[in-house]
Amino acid sequence: MNVQVRRVLDDPRFHELVARRNRFSWLLVGAMIAIYFGFILTIAFNPGALATPLVAGSVTTIGFPLGVGVIVSAVLLTGVYVYRANREFDALNRQILEASE
């Protein structure tokens, strides 16, 4: 095994980075799956719920803002990930790589 790789593996910060990033990634994966399949399963099991008017007397049903909300949540979740990764994970990564040289 390459000596630089060995140093990274021996660096406790590497294991911290992996643990922190994985926890965050899988949390966001879980959130996206829950939001999307929540929407899809509501359509499958209880479509009437989405046909409720948004406010009393409106033609717009609650389903439209919810559907658009799923799309917007996908964009927001990617934004949240990029924001944290650009700041926190990249900085830690750089320290680990510098220490390995």
Next chain:
Amino acid sequence: MRFSSAILAATALLAPGAAVAAGGDLGQTQQQATNWHAIVMFVLFVLITLGITYWAARRTRTASDFYTAGGGITGFQNGLAIAGDFMSAASFLGITALVYAMGFDGLIYSVGVVVGWPLVLFLIAEPLRNLGKYTFADVVSYRLKQTPVRTFAAISSLTVVLFYLIAQMVGAGQLIKLLFGLDYFVALLIVGGLIMAYVTFGGMVATTWVQIIKAVLLLAGATFMALAVLWQHGFDMEAVFAKAVEIKGTLAIMAPGKLISNPIDAVSLGMALMFGTAGLPHILMRFFTVPDAKEARKSVFYATGFIGYFYILTIVIGFGAVILVSTDPAYLTAANGLKGGNNMAAVWLAHAIGGDLFLGFISAVAFATILAVVSGLTLAGASAISHDLYANVIARGRNVEGSEMMVSRVASFGLGIVAILLGALFEKQNIAYLAGLTLAIAASANFPLLLLSMFWKGLTTRGAVLGGICGLGSALLLTVLGPAVWTSVLGNAAPVFPYGNPALFSMAIGFFATWLFSVTDASQRAAEDKEAFASQFVRSQTGLGAAGAQAH
């Protein structure tokens, strides 16, 4: 009959969302009168893109230039190019047609198209960029035995690319016949000839810029249409909905309709859409065009934003078409269907808003869209042939960079010819099942291998190859036995497999088989595979030793 083929497919439980998302089936269309505005604007687009191809060809010297534009594309540019790959002509016309005919149900597909992207970002994009060079097979075979794993990954990539190409080429021929009044076969020759020029000479540089230009044009055109509809209603969506409901005479378009009724079908289709995105070779290939993991990450954020924005616009455009197109006899046939056949809602809306000139613009953009998407597919197929099969399996890693370039150019040229032939062969076939199938294969074979190779130490060569074959085979078999092929194409009475999309089952089979054949693998090779995981993991997580951008 005013319903589009997408809806006909839907009522036949054919997973139309997948069809629409992956390029879809435009159905049989009628040839229209020659559209001169469209032709002038399209010729302008072709001249500009050929100019770019000439410029790109002079900058394409090495294999890295050819496959990845030298890794010099920025995150923002790549985000636009990825969004361009997803916003195909058929998905634009198909989803707006779905909204036009069925209202809310169109939104269900718009949502499905977007939700796969966050998963690509959280799990795939960065390690993929850190481990790979040109193709996703680079990543899967990183620590496994090259020959069997690359061969399988290349076959799986080519399967997806060829099925996707059939759907795109048939759609292209039908659409061009419809929009430009050209003969179907002439349309195929034009598309095939142009993409051969772009890809063979301009490689990834030209392919990416064609995709970026088209994405900007399509986003601009769709934005203009949506703004025009909103402007006419005081920028009040409630007013748009109210007017559409008044015209349709029913509130049914505001709620879930008939498209999703069976929970298993709903989940299976949802899984194909969500996880299939992360296994499409022509999408994965784009992550190697950026300099590092950070730019790869940014490109998914931009792509998700553009794709989300675009598919939200399709709702406004679809409802706008109900208001402006379905009420104007100029756009309707005697039987109250849309003139020119199916999927014309957005095109006629363009005419209602901006006359012949804007109709010409939207038609030219639709044609440009097909060229860009087919170019990307051709390049992905060519890299599977030249980089995976030729350079790493046949030449077994000997230094063949010069001849690898030659092989990839020949492969692009050959794939262009194959695309034309497939388009001609499948002209009259029912191909509605193809798009759902490609996403199911991507989700069941490519995605499990990619994910497990990056995150699971226990994956072995035997597990990857046999598991991949099980995922690919079950997706193919269950599609053939399902309603889309067994009843609709082969004409049998009842399907053997009752669900429209196999992803729920074939993905489970793919993951389970890969796990099973790995944990029961006690070979010497398996020990080497696991031994090599630690240093691969360091590289995938930190980018240590990853190939950077090349200076020009």
